[in-house]
Amino acid sequence: MNMLLAENRISMPTTASADIVAEANHRIANSLTLLVSMVRMQAASVRKNPAPLSNAEVRLLLEGIAARINTIGQLHRLLSHVSSEGATNLRPHLKEVTDALVSALSSPDQLVRVEHSGGDCLVLMRQVQPIILILCEVFINAMKYAHPAGVPLVMTVDCHASGDGRLVLSVSDDGVGLPDGFNPAIHGGLGFRVMRSLAGEIGAELQIQNTDLGLTFRLSLPASSMASAKLS
Numbered sequence: 440m441n442m443l444l445a446e447n448r449i450s451m452p453t454t455a456s457a458d459i460v461a462e463a464n465h466r467i468a469n470s471l472t473l474l475v476s477m478v479r480m481q482a483a484s485v486r487k488n489p490a491p492l493s494n495a496e497v498r499l500l501l502e503g504i505a506a507r508i509n510t511i512g513q514l515h516r517l518l519s520h521v522s523s524e525g526a527t528n529l530r531p532h533l534k535e536v537t538d539a540l541v542s543a544l545s546s547p548d549q550l551v552r553v554e555h556s557g558g559d560c561l562v563l564m565r566q567v568q569p570i571i572l573i574l575c576e577v578f579i580n581a582m583k584y585a586h587p588a589g590v591p592l593v594m595t596v597d598c599h600a601s602g603d604g605r606l607v608l609s610v611s612d613d614g615v616g617l618p619d620g621f622n623p624a625i626h627g628g629l630g631f632r633v634m635r636s637l638a639g640e641i642g643a644e645l646q647i648q649n650t651d652l653g654l655t656f657r658l659s660l661p662a663s664s665m666a667s668a669k670l671s
């Protein structure tokens with residue numbers, strides 16, 4: 440009994456650590472809510488789809504959900520050892536997240552290679568979640584559409600500060616690009632809507648355009664948020 444009391448005393452959190460725990464739980468609850476709404480939106484779009492899904496489509500759907508959950512898991516692991524305030528270098532997280540996406544999404548029928556370039560990319564901690572979720576949507580799309588014939592997919596991820604101080608993250612595939620007449624500013628499904636709203640959340644501009652090589656997503660983050668960023 441005494442021992443139990445002693446243990447309880449030891450584990451009683453201080454007000455400061457109780458606040459940190461409460462904040463962490465709040466963040467996790469928000470992330471789970473976000474995941475639930477993404478899965479529900481996915482379910483709604485499957486319901487609207489007149490044709491039944493093939494095995495491959497179901498696999499990609501489930502792997503996509505797993506990849507999104509994994510991405511959120513990575514984000515919370517990251518937050519467990521750095522402060523949720525301040526700034527962080529996005530570069531190591533981009534590598535970590537894309538490695539996880541490749542192992543979740545690639546298969547012998549659709550191999551994926553990722554090439555990284557650019558320098559250090561300082562972003563605010565609160566921008567990391569929307570950015571990696573956008574990355575997740577871009578990768579899932581590239582897996583679905585870039586190479587209909589199953590040719591190995593090459594993704595390029597580049598992050599650099601532009602001349603005017605904005606931070607530019609570009610993610611490209613080497614595939615067939617958007618269909619003719621497709622305007623990504625107005626057309627598109629749930630994925631593009633989610634990406635646009637995540638970009639809006641962090642005041643970033645999202646450009647989606649065909650290039651000579653395939654499709655490029657260019658996320659441009661405002662300089663103002665970077666100026667006040669300090670590495671935590």
Ligand SMILES: Nc1ncnc2c1ncn2[C@@H]1O[C@H](COP(=O)(O)OP(=O)(O)OP(=O)(O)O)[C@@H](O)[C@H]1O
Nearest residue numbers: 580581584585614616617627628629630631632654
């Ligand atoms: N990497 C890509 N290469 C070629 N076409 C693409 C690529 N990414 C998206 N598209 C085209 O853009 C459309 C819109 O993509 P979006 O992510 O909004 O919807 P979706 O992937 O079809 O469905 P959802 O994301 O809701 O599951 C796709 O249906 C496809 O025609």
Ligand SMILES: [Mg+2]
Nearest residue numbers: 579580630631
């Ligand atoms: Mg999509």
